[in-house]
Amino acid sequence: MPSLVTIICMFVLVVTALTSTIVSLQSWRRRDRAWARPLSFAGIAVTIMAAGYAVELANTQLENILLAVRFQYIGIVSVPVFWLWFALTYTGRSKMVDASRHYALLIVPALTLILVWTNDLHGLIWQSTAVTVNENGTFFAPTYGPWFWIHTLYSYSLILPATGFLMMTALRTHRLFRWQALMLVMAAVAPLLGNLLYLLRIGPGQFLDLLPIGFGISVMLVALLTMKGRLLEVIPLARTLTFEQMRDGVVVLDPERRIVDLNITASKMFNRAIADVIGMPITALLPVDTNLPAQYLTAHEIDDEISLITSDGPRWFSIQVFPLAGWRGRLKGWLVHWRDITSRREDEQLLRVRNAELEALHLSLQQELLERQRTEIALAQARDMAEASSRTKSAFIGNMSHELRTPLTSIIGYAQLIQRQLVSGEHDLIHSELDIIVNAGRHQVELINDVLDLAKIEAGQMQFKYGEFAIGLLIDRTIQMVQPLAQRGGNRLVLDVSDEVETYYGDEQKIRQILINLLSNAAKFTQHGTITLRVRYDLSNDGAWLEFSVHDTGIGIAPAFLTTIFEEFSQIPGSLQQQYGGTGLGLTICKRYTELMKGTISVTSEENRGSSFYVRLPVERDCAIIPAPPTMALEVSGKKIYVVDTGEVYASPPSR
Amino acid sequence: MPRLLLVEDNEMNRQMIVGHLKWLGYEVFLAADGHQAVELTEAVHPDLILMDMGLPLLSGWEATAQIKANPVLATIPIIALTAYAMSDDYYRSMAVGCDAFETKPIDFDHLASTMERLLAGSR
Numbered sequence: 001m002p003s004l005v006t007i008i009c010m011f012v013l014v015v016t017a018l019t020s021t022i023v024s025l026q027s028w029r030r031r032d033r034a035w036a037r038p039l040s041f042a043g044i045a046v047t048i049m050a051a052g053y054a055v056e057l058a059n060t061q062l063e064n065i066l067l068a069v070r071f072q073y074i075g076i077v078s079v080p081v082f083w084l085w086f087a088l089t090y091t092g093r094s095k096m097v098d099a100s101r102h103y104a105l106l107i108v109p110a111l112t113l114i115l116v117w118t119n120d121l122h123g124l125i126w127q128s129t130a131v132t133v134n135e136n137g138t139f140f141a142p143t144y145g146p147w148f149w150i151h152t153l154y155s156y157s158l159i160l161p162a163t164g165f166l167m168m169t170a171l172r173t174h175r176l177f178r179w180q181a182l183m184l185v186m187a188a189v190a191p192l193l194g195n196l197l198y199l200l201r202i203g204p205g206q207f208l209d210l211l212p213i214g215f216g217i218s219v220m221l222v223a224l225l226t227m228k229g230r231l232l233e234v235i236p237l238a239r240t241l242t243f244e245q246m247r248d249g250v251v252v253l254d255p256e257r258r259i260v261d262l263n264i265t266a267s268k269m270f271n272r273a274i275a276d277v278i279g280m281p282i283t284a285l286l287p288v289d290t291n292l293p294a295q296y297l298t299a300h301e302i303d304d305e306i307s308l309i310t311s312d313g314p315r316w317f318s319i320q321v322f323p324l325a326g327w328r329g330r331l332k333g334w335l336v337h338w339r340d341i342t343s344r345r346e347d348e349q350l351l352r353v354r355n356a357e358l359e360a361l362h363l364s365l366q367q368e369l370l371e372r373q374r375t376e377i378a379l380a381q382a383r384d385m386a387e388a389s390s391r392t393k394s395a396f397i398g399n400m401s402h403e404l405r406t407p408l409t410s411i412i413g414y415a416q417l418i419q420r421q422l423v424s425g426e427h428d429l430i431h432s433e434l435d436i437i438v439n440a441g442r443h444q445v446e447l448i449n450d451v452l453d454l455a456k457i458e459a460g461q462m463q464f465k466y467g468e469f470a471i472g473l474l475i476d477r478t479i480q481m482v483q484p485l486a487q488r489g490g491n492r493l494v495l496d497v498s499d500e501v502e503t504y505y506g507d508e509q510k511i512r513q514i515l516i517n518l519l520s521n522a523a524k525f526t527q528h529g530t531i532t533l534r535v536r537y538d539l540s541n542d543g544a545w546l547e548f549s550v551h552d553t554g555i556g557i558a559p560a561f562l563t564t565i566f567e568e569f570s571q572i573p574g575s576l577q578q579q580y581g582g583t584g585l586g587l588t589i590c591k592r593y594t595e596l597m598k599g600t601i602s603v604t605s606e607e608n609r610g611s612s613f614y615v616r617l618p619v620e621r622d623c624a625i626i627p628a629p630p631t632m633a634l635e636v637s638g639k640k641i642y643v644v645d646t647g648e649v650y651a652s653p654p655s656r
Numbered sequence: 657m658p659r660l661l662l663v664e665d666n667e668m669n670r671q672m673i674v675g676h677l678k679w680l681g682y683e684v685f686l687a688a689d690g691h692q693a694v695e696l697t698e699a700v701h702p703d704l705i706l707m708d709m710g711l712p713l714l715s716g717w718e719a720t721a722q723i724k725a726n727p728v729l730a731t732i733p734i735i736a737l738t739a740y741a742m743s744d745d746y747y748r749s750m751a752v753g754c755d756a757f758e759t760k761p762i763d764f765d766h767l768a769s770t771m772e773r774l775l776a777g778s779r
Contacts, residue, residue, distance in 0.1 A: 108770065398742055403712060405739035406666060409760040413672040416764060420679045445761055452742065 003136040009208055010054045019051035038085035039222060039252045044218050045082055049075030049212040060138040062131050069140055070545040073116045077109030077151065079215055080158035083191070085221070087162035091169045091316070105158065139208075152199075180225055187221035190214040252334040257282050257297070260333060267309075282336075292635040295646070296321070305341065316345040332434075394461040397452050407641075412441035415536030450585035451478040457592045464596065469508040471501050471535060478512050482519040488530040491552075493519075498536035498649065502547055506617060510593045511548070514601075517586040518550040518613045526554030529610070544619040545599075551612045557605040565603055566591040590615070659683045659709040661702040664737075665721070669760075673706070673737075676764050682771075690714025694722050697729055701771050704765055704775055709738040709749065717752045724753035733774035737762065 014169075024043025030036040060066050084105070112125075119125045126142035133139075166188035170181040194214025197203055248264040259277050262285075267274045270285045277285055291309050294415045296302060301322040304468060307314050318339045324332040347525060410528030415437040422431055455460045475495060504511075515533065520530045531552045538545040557565060566587050594601040598618050605611035660682045664670040668687060677684050685700055687693040696773045697705065705723070709716035715737065733756070736749035741759035749757050755768045770778045 139751070336727070395762070398740060402739040402740055405741060409762060410666075410668050410672060412761040413669065413676065413764075417672055417675045417679070420676065433768050449741070542677070551773060623713060 006057055008136040010057050013050045013054040013057070013212060013216075014170070015353055016213055016220075017047045017054065018342055019220050020046035020050060020352045021224075023219050026223060035086050037083045038089060039219070041221075042079055042082035042086055042215070043219050045075040045079035046212060046215045047459075048072065049079065050216055053209070053212050056140060057137065059564070060131070061132075062129065062140075065138070065140050066129055070116050071114055074213070077112045077116075077155075078106065078157040080162070081105040081109060083215070083218070084158040084162040086190075087165045090222075093163045093165060108151070108154050112147065112154075115147050119622045123217050124148075125151075140496050144157070156246070159191060163192055181547060187218040187225070188218040191219070222398065240392075248337055248339045251285070253282055253336060254333040258638045259285065271311075296327070305345075308441050313427060315340055315342040317341060365638060380414040393459040394456065397459065397461070401448065401452050405445065408441050408444055408448075412438050412445075415441070447585070450589060454585055457589070462592075462596065463514050464507040464510060466505060466507055468505045470503055472514055474504075474508055474515075475533070475535070478519065481512075481516050482523060485520055486523040486531055489523055489526060491523060491526050491583070494530055494532040496532060496534040496536075500537055501535050501546065503622065504617070506597060510597065511617070514590045514593055514615055515548060515550070517590050518548075518615070520614075521586065522550050522552035522611070525611070526552040529553035537618060545616040545625045546619050548617075549612055551610065553610040556607040556609055556611055557603070558607055560601060560607060566601065657681065657683045658703045659685065659687045659700065661687060661693065661696055661700070661705045661718045661772075662710045663690075663691060663706065663711065663759075664715065677706075680768055687702070688712075690716060690719035693719045694773075697723050697732065701729070702732060702778055704771060705734045706737045707734050707738050707754065709736060709745070714719075717748060720749075720754055721752045729776075733777070735767070735770060735774065737767075 010366065020043045022043075024040045026576070027043060031040065049072050052068050052075065056065050056068035056072065057637055059068060115124050119129075123145035124145045126148070127145045128143045130141050130143075131138050132141040147592075159328075164578045166184055171182035176427060191214035194210030194217075196469075198209040198211065238556075246263065247265055249269055250261075250263045251266050252261040254260045258279055258281055260427065262274060262277065266285075267277075269275075270287075272285060282297060287309075290307065292306075296319070299321060300323060302319060305316060305318050309314050318341045320337045321334055324335055385446035415434045418437075419431055419434045421445060453462070479493065479495070483493065519531060519533060529552060531550070534547075534549045534551065536547055538547040591601050594615055596619070600614075602614045602617045604614075660677060662670065662673055662677065662684050664673060664686070665688050669690070674684050674686065685696055685702060686713075687696050688754060692712050693705070693711070693716075694714070696702075706741065707716045707720055710720055711719065713721075716736065720734050720736075721731065723734065730753075732752050735756040735760050736754040737760065738749070739760040740747065740748075746757050757775055758767050
């Protein structure tokens, strides 16, 4: 008859078997997780073990007991293998042993199982089998053979590492999950404890093998852990990989703000070993001279960026403190997380500086623009004023011309009217005296013209009207004007116009004025001589020029006057002016005009032999030198020469 | 006898020029400002107009432009006879439609030949 202890034992074993079956089934359902499959197998093994043991205890016949024991061994030999397998996968060490090796671990247990069932043949497991009967009941009491110890050793060699791995994980588990860690430790040591009690014959181990119960407890605890305390199922792996290795500092505080956990980064930063600070208030972690604001130590929640003095000097941190809600919303503590954002802040600072620089640049550019606009406005005003002033000057000159001419019109006009009214042949003296008035008046007009032209040039108001014109037409008009004057002195007027010269792009009126001036001068200072107007191209090194030259055989110019001849009122000594007339401004105007047309004017002279004036005007090469049939010149022996004199025509410039 | 219209605001010069023109054998009508010039031109339809430019009320340039804009009068030759004798003034006068440009003080020989030429052309 079994004792109460035995009955309790049997009950516990049955419960263990049932629980293990449930755990096995539950685990099998979650076999998508690596650790669930070995746990399920372990559950089956424990069920077989526990159930077999219960049957063993219920029997008193050796034969039946032996059969139950042999049945038990199916579980006994396999459970360490599955347990290790579970421990490896559960603690993230699944890669240490691949699946095929897990099954290789079953070789020894399989051998053991065969030996158990064939023990009668060799006695390697049990040298002898017997039962002992005491007050607690009938118990299997064999003498163990050599293989039994090999089996035991092998089992321990599997169970011990499994226990070790689980213990390590339990110890490293987050302090918030103390209970789970404790459960895991218990799960890890329970089988060992049970077996040790049996092997050392202590307590119930004197007659009961507590291994099945130990494993039963383990499997149950693990099942509870994995099904209820879900955090554990991820934390062992996640904690190792992320929490410890992350570069952000993390500290976990309990509700009293004592340090529960911190990662390696945090411990390194404060240069304190993890073990030294666990359980200490958070203030213990901080340096004495920290500049961390006091409210950071009391605030419920913080999300901030702050500059802190560290051993590396001031650095920027992004700090978050947030409460950890435990089961049923109870405050479990705080998670303090920080990240060194110095480089980001420096980048931002750099960006800000750059932005400020850009803004300053932009501002200075704007100011410069504004200044420039102001300058432009001022310039425009100055220009407008200058233009207005020029317009005024120009209008003044125009009005001046008008006002000076109007009385002269009366003077000359009336003098001539009187001359007309004088009966011809009579009053010759009056007639000649009136001539003096008329001539003086005309000289005055010339003077006014020249002075005002010059004034206009000086005022920058002389306008040039550029256009393409026929040289022939220019010569025609010029000759018309100077012919009477030339003839008056009994001079021959010779034209020598190059065949090449056809048209010119310029201000025809101004050129005409220059030529009339030069030819008039020549006529004035030449008596019974020759005046030549020569027109030709001068293609010299310094460009293409149209050259007009006026040559006379007159009185010439003294060397002393040659240098100043183009200056105002320069070339005519007092007596000469009375003799020859002229305003003294003609050559000055010629020079100004020539220069304003980008040309040059020069003179050569020999006293009493004659003078030569050269006016060179620039030619645009591509629009010049177009040979064309002559339109105005007389054709004489193939050479274009025509001479205006007293009706004579010369084939070539008359020789002196 | 060709009929001329002399437009001249300066009394002294007007008398002087009339003297010359009569001596040269022309019948002369007189106007002292631009408005009179346009009115007289419409009324008497002269053979030639001698137009001063610096006139009161209506300038010689404006009067010329008005006369030349009238198709009935446009063929009447107009000689600008002005003391505005700068080169710009020449272009300005020709631009409004003058047929010739004579400056003051007047070269009557030149003026006479210009008039003859224009009268011959318009006849």
